[in-house]
Amino acid sequence: MGYFRENIERMAGYTPGFQPKAADVVKLNTNENPYPPSPKVMEVIGRLHPERLRRYPEPLGDTFRAAAAKILGVRPENLICANGGDDLLAMCVRAFCDRQRPLAYAQPTYSLYPVLARIQDCQVIEISRATDWPAELAKVNAPLTIVCNPNAPTADFTPIEQLQKLAEALDGVLLIDEAYADFASDNAMRLVSQYDNVIVLRSLSKGYSLAGLRFGFGAADPALIEGLVKVKDSYNVDAAAIAAATAAILDQSYFYANVERIKTERQRLTESLRLLGLEVGDSQANFVLARYSKGSARPLFESLVSRNIFVRYFDLPSLEDKLRITVGTAEQNKILVAALRDILSEKGNKP
Numbered sequence: 180m181g182y183f184r185e186n187i188e189r190m191a192g193y194t195p196g197f198q199p200k201a202a203d204v205v206k207l208n209t210n211e212n213p214y215p216p217s218p219k220v221m222e223v224i225g226r227l228h229p230e231r232l233r234r235y236p237e238p239l240g241d242t243f244r245a246a247a248a249k250i251l252g253v254r255p256e257n258l259i260c261a262n263g264g265d266d267l268l269a270m271c272v273r274a275f276c277d278r279q280r281p282l283a284y285a286q287p288t289y290s291l292y293p294v295l296a297r298i299q300d301c302q303v304i305e306i307s308r309a310t311d312w313p314a315e316l317a318k319v320n321a322p323l324t325i326v327c328n329p330n331a332p333t334a335d336f337t338p339i340e341q342l343q344k345l346a347e348a349l350d351g352v353l354l355i356d357e358a359y360a361d362f363a364s365d366n367a368m369r370l371v372s373q374y375d376n377v378i379v380l381r382s383l384s385k386g387y388s389l390a391g392l393r394f395g396f397g398a399a400d401p402a403l404i405e406g407l408v409k410v411k412d413s414y415n416v417d418a419a420a421i422a423a424a425t426a427a428i429l430d431q432s433y434f435y436a437n438v439e440r441i442k443t444e445r446q447r448l449t450e451s452l453r454l455l456g457l458e459v460g461d462s463q464a465n466f467v468l469a470r471y472s473k474g475s476a477r478p479l480f481e482s483l484v485s486r487n488i489f490v491r492y493f494d495l496p497s498l499e500d501k502l503r504i505t506v507g508t509a510e511q512n513k514i515l516v517a518a519l520r521d522i523l524s525e526k527g528n529k530p
Protein backbone atom coordinates (compact mmCIF):
# COMPACT_ATOMS: atom_id res chain seq x y z
CA MET A 180 0.00 0.00 0.00
CA GLY A 181 1.59 3.29 -1.15
CA TYR A 182 1.27 6.56 0.70
CA PHE A 183 -0.20 8.41 -2.25
CA ARG A 184 -3.72 8.58 -3.68
CA GLU A 185 -4.07 5.88 -6.33
CA ASN A 186 -4.05 8.31 -9.26
CA ILE A 187 -0.86 9.98 -7.98
CA GLU A 188 0.78 6.58 -7.46
CA ARG A 189 -0.06 5.63 -11.06
CA MET A 190 0.75 8.88 -12.90
CA ALA A 191 3.97 10.21 -14.40
CA GLY A 192 4.75 13.85 -13.55
CA TYR A 193 5.37 16.67 -16.00
CA THR A 194 8.78 16.57 -17.71
CA PRO A 195 10.23 20.10 -17.85
CA GLY A 196 12.58 20.99 -20.70
CA PHE A 197 16.25 20.26 -19.92
CA GLN A 198 18.07 23.13 -18.16
CA PRO A 199 21.79 22.73 -18.94
CA LYS A 200 24.13 24.03 -16.22
CA ALA A 201 26.85 25.26 -18.59
CA ALA A 202 26.46 28.85 -19.83
CA ASP A 203 28.26 28.32 -23.17
CA VAL A 204 25.43 26.41 -24.83
CA VAL A 205 22.81 27.44 -27.37
CA LYS A 206 19.60 26.93 -25.43
CA LEU A 207 16.55 26.93 -27.68
CA ASN A 208 14.49 24.30 -25.86
CA THR A 209 12.10 26.01 -23.43
CA ASN A 210 10.80 29.03 -25.36
CA GLU A 211 12.50 31.58 -23.16
CA ASN A 212 13.00 35.10 -24.50
CA PRO A 213 16.65 35.50 -25.62
CA TYR A 214 16.77 39.14 -24.46
CA PRO A 215 17.05 40.34 -20.84
CA PRO A 216 14.04 41.76 -18.94
CA SER A 217 13.42 45.51 -18.98
CA PRO A 218 16.08 47.53 -17.08
CA LYS A 219 13.13 48.97 -15.11
CA VAL A 220 12.43 45.48 -13.73
CA MET A 221 16.03 45.11 -12.54
CA GLU A 222 15.87 48.58 -10.96
CA VAL A 223 12.71 47.70 -9.00
CA ILE A 224 14.22 44.41 -7.78
CA GLY A 225 17.44 46.18 -6.76
CA ARG A 226 15.50 48.81 -4.80
CA LEU A 227 13.15 46.39 -3.04
CA HIS A 228 12.70 47.56 0.58
CA PRO A 229 13.32 44.83 3.20
CA GLU A 230 9.91 45.68 4.67
CA ARG A 231 8.31 44.38 1.48
CA LEU A 232 9.84 40.97 2.19
CA ARG A 233 9.22 40.98 5.95
CA ARG A 234 5.49 41.40 5.38
CA TYR A 235 3.13 39.13 3.47
CA PRO A 236 2.46 40.33 -0.06
CA GLU A 237 -0.84 41.69 -1.44
CA PRO A 238 -3.06 38.59 -1.56
CA LEU A 239 -4.47 39.53 -4.98
CA GLY A 240 -1.50 41.46 -6.37
CA ASP A 241 -3.63 44.61 -6.61
CA THR A 242 -0.73 46.82 -7.73
CA PHE A 243 -0.20 44.60 -10.77
CA ARG A 244 -3.94 44.28 -11.45
CA ALA A 245 -4.38 48.07 -11.54
CA ALA A 246 -1.42 48.57 -13.91
CA ALA A 247 -2.28 45.64 -16.20
CA ALA A 248 -5.99 46.52 -16.40
CA LYS A 249 -5.19 49.93 -17.90
CA ILE A 250 -2.85 48.43 -20.48
CA LEU A 251 -5.19 45.60 -21.45
CA GLY A 252 -8.38 47.68 -21.51
CA VAL A 253 -10.15 45.61 -18.83
CA ARG A 254 -11.08 46.28 -15.19
CA PRO A 255 -8.87 45.18 -12.25
CA GLU A 256 -11.76 42.88 -11.14
CA ASN A 257 -11.28 41.02 -14.44
CA LEU A 258 -7.77 39.92 -13.45
CA ILE A 259 -6.25 37.24 -11.21
CA CYS A 260 -2.48 37.04 -10.66
CA ALA A 261 -0.73 33.69 -10.84
CA ASN A 262 2.67 32.24 -10.00
CA GLY A 263 3.27 31.69 -13.71
CA GLY A 264 0.63 30.65 -16.23
CA ASP A 265 1.01 27.08 -14.94
CA ASP A 266 -0.42 28.19 -11.59
CA LEU A 267 -3.54 29.52 -13.34
CA LEU A 268 -3.93 26.24 -15.26
CA ALA A 269 -3.73 24.32 -11.98
CA MET A 270 -6.32 26.63 -10.37
CA CYS A 271 -8.73 26.10 -13.26
CA VAL A 272 -8.45 22.30 -13.29
CA ARG A 273 -8.92 22.32 -9.49
CA ALA A 274 -11.92 24.63 -9.71
CA PHE A 275 -13.82 23.12 -12.65
CA CYS A 276 -12.90 19.42 -12.91
CA ASP A 277 -13.49 16.25 -10.93
CA ARG A 278 -14.45 12.64 -11.69
CA GLN A 279 -17.79 13.74 -13.12
CA ARG A 280 -16.44 16.86 -14.81
CA PRO A 281 -13.95 16.11 -17.58
CA LEU A 282 -11.31 18.31 -19.15
CA ALA A 283 -11.29 18.54 -22.97
CA TYR A 284 -8.64 19.82 -25.37
CA ALA A 285 -7.24 19.12 -28.84
CA GLN A 286 -3.96 17.19 -29.23
CA PRO A 287 -1.09 17.80 -29.72
CA THR A 288 -0.89 20.65 -27.25
CA TYR A 289 0.82 21.71 -24.00
CA SER A 290 1.76 18.51 -22.21
CA LEU A 291 0.96 19.92 -18.76
CA TYR A 292 -2.84 19.71 -19.32
CA PRO A 293 -3.14 15.90 -18.95
CA VAL A 294 -0.76 15.95 -15.97
CA LEU A 295 -3.01 18.42 -14.12
CA ALA A 296 -6.03 16.27 -14.99
CA ARG A 297 -4.35 13.17 -13.53
CA ILE A 298 -3.53 15.02 -10.31
CA GLN A 299 -7.19 16.08 -10.06
CA ASP A 300 -8.27 12.52 -11.01
CA CYS A 301 -10.62 13.83 -13.67
CA GLN A 302 -11.36 12.29 -17.04
CA VAL A 303 -9.64 13.75 -20.10
CA ILE A 304 -11.26 13.99 -23.52
CA GLU A 305 -8.68 14.46 -26.27
CA ILE A 306 -9.66 15.46 -29.79
CA SER A 307 -7.15 15.24 -32.62
CA ARG A 308 -6.09 18.56 -34.15
CA ALA A 309 -6.19 16.74 -37.49
CA THR A 310 -10.03 16.97 -37.27
CA ASP A 311 -12.36 19.99 -37.24
CA TRP A 312 -11.44 20.18 -33.57
CA PRO A 313 -13.32 23.39 -32.58
CA ALA A 314 -16.57 21.75 -33.76
CA GLU A 315 -15.62 18.49 -32.01
CA LEU A 316 -14.85 20.30 -28.75
CA ALA A 317 -18.21 22.06 -29.00
CA LYS A 318 -19.90 18.65 -29.34
CA VAL A 319 -18.02 17.26 -26.32
CA ASN A 320 -19.21 20.30 -24.33
CA ALA A 321 -16.96 19.62 -21.32
CA PRO A 322 -17.13 21.57 -18.05
CA LEU A 323 -13.59 22.81 -18.86
CA THR A 324 -12.22 23.13 -22.40
CA ILE A 325 -8.68 24.41 -22.93
CA VAL A 326 -7.52 25.85 -26.25
CA CYS A 327 -3.89 26.88 -26.54
CA ASN A 328 -3.56 29.77 -29.01
CA PRO A 329 -1.04 30.09 -30.60
CA ASN A 330 -0.76 26.38 -29.94
CA ALA A 331 2.28 24.72 -28.42
CA PRO A 332 4.14 22.93 -29.88
CA THR A 333 2.61 23.40 -33.35
CA ALA A 334 2.96 27.24 -33.33
CA ASP A 335 -0.17 27.73 -35.45
CA PHE A 336 -2.93 30.22 -34.74
CA THR A 337 -6.70 29.78 -34.61
CA PRO A 338 -8.72 32.86 -35.64
CA ILE A 339 -10.46 34.47 -32.66
CA GLU A 340 -13.86 34.24 -34.41
CA GLN A 341 -13.62 30.44 -34.18
CA LEU A 342 -12.89 30.62 -30.46
CA GLN A 343 -15.79 33.02 -30.04
CA LYS A 344 -18.11 30.48 -31.68
CA LEU A 345 -16.75 27.78 -29.40
CA ALA A 346 -17.36 29.97 -26.32
CA GLU A 347 -20.96 30.47 -27.47
CA ALA A 348 -21.49 26.75 -28.02
CA LEU A 349 -20.11 25.61 -24.66
CA ASP A 350 -22.08 25.40 -21.43
CA GLY A 351 -18.81 25.10 -19.52
CA VAL A 352 -15.70 27.26 -19.28
CA LEU A 353 -13.38 27.96 -22.22
CA LEU A 354 -9.84 28.61 -21.03
CA ILE A 355 -7.77 30.17 -23.81
CA ASP A 356 -4.09 29.65 -23.06
CA GLU A 357 -2.40 32.69 -24.57
CA ALA A 358 1.08 32.12 -23.14
CA TYR A 359 2.42 32.97 -26.64
CA ALA A 360 -0.09 35.67 -27.64
CA ASP A 361 2.56 38.41 -27.38
CA PHE A 362 4.00 37.12 -30.67
CA ALA A 363 0.67 36.65 -32.51
CA SER A 364 -1.31 38.89 -34.85
CA ASP A 365 -4.45 38.86 -32.68
CA ASN A 366 -5.64 37.71 -29.25
CA ALA A 367 -8.83 36.89 -27.35
CA MET A 368 -8.73 39.57 -24.64
CA ARG A 369 -11.83 41.28 -26.11
CA LEU A 370 -13.89 38.12 -25.44
CA VAL A 371 -13.49 38.62 -21.68
CA SER A 372 -16.03 41.44 -21.58
CA GLN A 373 -18.42 39.65 -23.96
CA TYR A 374 -18.60 36.12 -22.49
CA ASP A 375 -18.99 35.05 -18.86
CA ASN A 376 -17.43 31.62 -19.57
CA VAL A 377 -14.09 32.71 -21.11
CA ILE A 378 -10.78 32.85 -19.22
CA VAL A 379 -7.72 34.20 -21.04
CA LEU A 380 -4.34 33.07 -19.68
CA ARG A 381 -1.25 35.24 -20.11
CA SER A 382 2.34 34.69 -19.05
CA LEU A 383 5.19 37.12 -18.41
CA SER A 384 7.68 34.31 -19.08
CA LYS A 385 7.88 34.76 -22.85
CA GLY A 386 7.19 38.28 -24.14
CA TYR A 387 8.49 39.95 -20.96
CA SER A 388 11.62 37.75 -20.47
CA LEU A 389 10.59 36.76 -16.92
CA ALA A 390 10.43 32.94 -16.97
CA GLY A 391 12.59 32.79 -13.82
CA LEU A 392 10.38 35.24 -11.90
CA ARG A 393 7.20 33.14 -12.24
CA PHE A 394 4.35 35.50 -13.08
CA GLY A 395 1.24 35.08 -15.16
CA PHE A 396 -2.39 36.09 -14.91
CA GLY A 397 -5.90 35.26 -15.96
CA ALA A 398 -8.54 37.61 -17.38
CA ALA A 399 -12.24 36.75 -17.07
CA ASP A 400 -15.65 37.87 -15.91
CA PRO A 401 -15.45 39.03 -12.23
CA ALA A 402 -17.69 36.13 -11.13
CA LEU A 403 -15.19 33.60 -12.51
CA ILE A 404 -12.28 35.52 -10.96
CA GLU A 405 -14.02 35.42 -7.54
CA GLY A 406 -14.44 31.65 -7.83
CA LEU A 407 -10.80 31.13 -8.82
CA VAL A 408 -9.64 33.25 -5.87
CA LYS A 409 -11.25 30.63 -3.57
CA VAL A 410 -8.97 27.86 -4.87
CA LYS A 411 -5.68 29.73 -5.24
CA ASP A 412 -2.89 29.58 -2.64
CA SER A 413 -3.43 32.43 -0.17
CA TYR A 414 -0.30 34.31 -1.26
CA ASN A 415 0.36 32.80 -4.66
CA VAL A 416 2.44 35.71 -6.00
CA ASP A 417 5.30 37.09 -3.90
CA ALA A 418 6.10 40.74 -3.19
CA ALA A 419 9.20 40.86 -5.43
CA ALA A 420 7.28 39.24 -8.30
CA ILE A 421 4.36 41.71 -7.99
CA ALA A 422 6.76 44.69 -8.05
CA ALA A 423 8.83 43.31 -10.95
CA ALA A 424 5.85 42.20 -13.03
CA THR A 425 4.24 45.62 -12.59
CA ALA A 426 7.42 47.35 -13.81
CA ALA A 427 7.60 44.94 -16.75
CA ILE A 428 4.05 45.47 -17.97
CA LEU A 429 4.36 49.25 -17.59
CA ASP A 430 7.42 49.29 -19.88
CA GLN A 431 5.46 48.62 -23.07
CA SER A 432 8.00 50.24 -25.40
CA TYR A 433 10.77 47.87 -24.27
CA PHE A 434 8.34 44.94 -24.57
CA TYR A 435 7.25 45.86 -28.11
CA ALA A 436 10.82 46.39 -29.30
CA ASN A 437 11.84 42.89 -28.14
CA VAL A 438 8.74 41.22 -29.54
CA GLU A 439 9.40 42.85 -32.93
CA ARG A 440 13.03 41.65 -32.88
CA ILE A 441 11.86 38.09 -32.17
CA LYS A 442 9.23 38.22 -34.94
CA THR A 443 11.87 39.36 -37.44
CA GLU A 444 14.23 36.58 -36.36
CA ARG A 445 11.36 34.06 -36.47
CA GLN A 446 10.84 34.85 -40.14
CA ARG A 447 14.55 34.57 -40.91
CA LEU A 448 14.87 31.28 -38.99
CA THR A 449 11.79 29.82 -40.72
CA GLU A 450 13.21 30.65 -44.15
CA SER A 451 16.67 29.27 -43.30
CA LEU A 452 15.21 25.98 -42.04
CA ARG A 453 13.05 25.67 -45.16
CA LEU A 454 16.15 26.16 -47.31
CA LEU A 455 17.67 23.15 -45.53
CA GLY A 456 14.70 21.08 -46.69
CA LEU A 457 12.85 20.97 -43.36
CA GLU A 458 9.08 21.55 -43.40
CA VAL A 459 8.24 24.55 -41.23
CA GLY A 460 4.76 26.03 -40.87
CA ASP A 461 4.19 29.75 -40.31
CA SER A 462 4.59 30.42 -36.60
CA GLN A 463 2.73 32.98 -34.50
CA ALA A 464 4.73 32.11 -31.37
CA ASN A 465 8.38 32.53 -30.28
CA PHE A 466 9.26 29.07 -31.56
CA VAL A 467 8.93 27.08 -34.76
CA LEU A 468 8.12 23.42 -35.37
CA ALA A 469 10.33 21.84 -38.03
CA ARG A 470 9.50 18.49 -39.65
CA TYR A 471 12.14 16.10 -40.91
CA SER A 472 10.67 14.12 -43.79
CA LYS A 473 12.96 11.10 -43.38
CA GLY A 474 11.39 9.82 -40.15
CA SER A 475 12.30 10.30 -36.50
CA ALA A 476 13.93 13.64 -35.68
CA ARG A 477 15.66 12.11 -32.65
CA PRO A 478 19.03 11.62 -34.44
CA LEU A 479 19.02 15.31 -35.41
CA PHE A 480 18.16 16.27 -31.82
CA GLU A 481 20.98 14.08 -30.47
CA SER A 482 23.53 15.41 -32.96
CA LEU A 483 22.59 18.95 -31.90
CA VAL A 484 22.99 18.05 -28.20
CA SER A 485 26.47 16.69 -28.93
CA ARG A 486 27.29 20.18 -30.28
CA ASN A 487 25.86 21.87 -27.16
CA ILE A 488 22.74 23.04 -28.98
CA PHE A 489 19.51 22.28 -27.19
CA VAL A 490 16.11 22.18 -28.90
CA ARG A 491 13.00 20.21 -27.85
CA TYR A 492 12.18 16.75 -29.09
CA PHE A 493 8.90 15.04 -28.14
CA ASP A 494 8.75 11.27 -28.56
CA LEU A 495 4.97 11.40 -29.04
CA PRO A 496 2.54 10.48 -31.83
CA SER A 497 2.53 13.14 -34.60
CA LEU A 498 5.61 14.83 -33.08
CA GLU A 499 8.35 12.20 -33.37
CA ASP A 500 9.48 13.53 -36.77
CA LYS A 501 9.68 17.15 -35.54
CA LEU A 502 11.88 19.51 -33.56
CA ARG A 503 10.52 22.48 -31.63
CA ILE A 504 13.02 25.29 -31.83
CA THR A 505 12.81 28.49 -29.78
CA VAL A 506 13.61 31.66 -31.73
CA GLY A 507 16.91 32.86 -30.28
CA THR A 508 19.13 35.84 -31.01
CA ALA A 509 20.38 36.24 -34.60
CA GLU A 510 23.70 34.76 -33.43
CA GLN A 511 22.12 31.70 -31.76
CA ASN A 512 19.89 31.03 -34.75
CA LYS A 513 22.88 31.22 -37.08
CA ILE A 514 24.79 28.65 -34.99
CA LEU A 515 21.76 26.34 -34.99
CA VAL A 516 21.19 26.60 -38.75
CA ALA A 517 24.89 26.02 -39.51
CA ALA A 518 24.92 22.93 -37.25
CA LEU A 519 21.77 21.54 -38.86
CA ARG A 520 23.22 22.19 -42.34
CA ASP A 521 26.27 20.18 -41.29
CA ILE A 522 24.26 17.33 -39.78
CA LEU A 523 21.90 17.15 -42.76
CA SER A 524 24.73 17.13 -45.27
CA GLU A 525 26.21 14.04 -43.65
CA LYS A 526 25.58 10.98 -45.78
CA GLY A 527 21.99 9.79 -45.69
CA ASN A 528 20.54 12.60 -43.57
CA LYS A 529 19.27 14.86 -46.35
CA PRO A 530 15.51 15.41 -46.07
Ligand SMILES: Cc1ncc(COP(=O)(O)O)c(C=O)c1O
Nearest residue numbers: 263264265289331358382384395
Ligand atom coordinates in the same frame (compact mmCIF):
# COMPACT_ATOMS: atom_id res chain seq x y z
C1 LIG B 1 1.25 26.66 -23.70
C2 LIG B 1 1.80 27.12 -22.42
N1 LIG B 1 0.95 27.57 -21.49
C3 LIG B 1 1.39 28.01 -20.32
C4 LIG B 1 2.73 28.02 -20.01
C5 LIG B 1 3.11 28.46 -18.65
O1 LIG B 1 4.08 29.41 -18.61
P1 LIG B 1 4.56 30.05 -17.25
O2 LIG B 1 4.09 29.14 -16.13
O3 LIG B 1 6.03 30.13 -17.35
O4 LIG B 1 3.89 31.39 -17.19
C6 LIG B 1 3.65 27.55 -20.94
C7 LIG B 1 5.09 27.49 -20.64
O5 LIG B 1 5.90 27.02 -21.36
C8 LIG B 1 3.17 27.10 -22.19
O6 LIG B 1 4.00 26.63 -23.13
